[in-house]
Amino acid sequence: MRGHDLFRFAAVVACVLCYTTIILGGNVITTGNGLACPDWPSCFGNGNYLPAFSGGAAVEWSHRVAAFVLSVSVLLLTFLGVAFERGRRALLRLSIVSLALVVAEALLGGLVIETSLLAGVVLVHLALATALFGVLLILALLANLREMPRRWVDWARKAAEEEPVRSKVPGMTPAPGPNPARPTDRPVAMSAPREG
Numbered sequence: 001m002r003g004h005d006l007f008r009f010a011a012v013v014a015c016v017l018c019y020t021t022i023i024l025g026g027n028v029i030t031t032g033n034g035l036a037c038p039d040w041p042s043c044f045g046n047g048n049y050l051p052a053f054s055g056g057a058a059v060e061w062s063h064r065v066a067a068f069v070l071s072v073s074v075l076l077l078t079f080l081g082v083a084f085e086r087g088r089r090a091l092l093r094l095s096i097v098s099l100a101l102v103v104a105e106a107l108l109g110g111l112v113i114e115t116s117l118l119a120g121v122v123l124v125h126l127a128l129a130t131a132l133f134g135v136l137l138i139l140a141l142l143a144n145l146r147e148m149p150r151r152w153v154d155w156a157r158k159a160a161e162e163e164p165v166r167s168k169v170p171g172m173t174p175a176p177g178p179n180p181a182r183p184t185d186r187p188v189a190m191s192a193p194r195e196g
């Protein structure tokens with residue numbers, strides 16, 4: 001496997017792990033098990049990192065374990081980015097941003113518990129989780145763009161290039177007509193061979 005292939009695979013894995021962690025976090029909150037492990041980073045003190053996997057502790061601990069696996073996967077993704085994607089700055093930057101977000105999110109998870117589920121802290125925890133997922137999703141899409149099926153790329157391009165319907169409401173600015181500066185708006189010679 002080439003370095004770039006490893007990176008794009010790691011990006012998809014991190015994205016899926018983030019989604020899983022978010023769902024497990026939602027499970028913690030909806031089942032009211034936020035304080036089933038009342039301390040952090042261990043569960044019931046004394047360096048207990050393997051609590052009995054039952055009841056509320058199982059719900060809370062599964063979220064923490066998922067968060068840990070996610071953090072390791074994002075760390076690995078950033079290493080791969082530094083090693084293989086220095087030529088593609090956007091990918092490298094996004095992987096560094098995702099690492100910063102996951103570290104902040106894990107620390108904030110600890111704060112959620114230390115503050116006994118203070119609403120503001122829980123909300124920031126949710127906000128960072130969704131931001132992290134957004135960054136990882138964009139990263140996974142961009143890293144895999146070259147290998148995506150042609151029809152998906154065509155679909156995205158078509159969605160980006162379609163013009164809004166011209167408004168007939170008085171006072172509303174009509175959508176601009178064709179822009180000769182944009183390659184897609186230039187008239188195409190009928191005899192020109194189609195690409196692809």
Ligand code: HEM
Nearest residue numbers: 021022025026028029034067105106109110117122126129
């Ligand atoms: C690092 C990645 C993490 C992500 C993406 C994440 C995401 C989430 C999400 C989406 C929720 C549900 C919030 C809501 O529905 O409003 C949640 C809840 C929660 N998370 Fe995390 N979390 C992470 C790490 C952690 C860690 C490391 C801990 C603890 C050490 C933690 C502790 C909690 C707790 C206690 C709740 C429930 C809060 C409550 O019951 O009010 N999280 N998390």
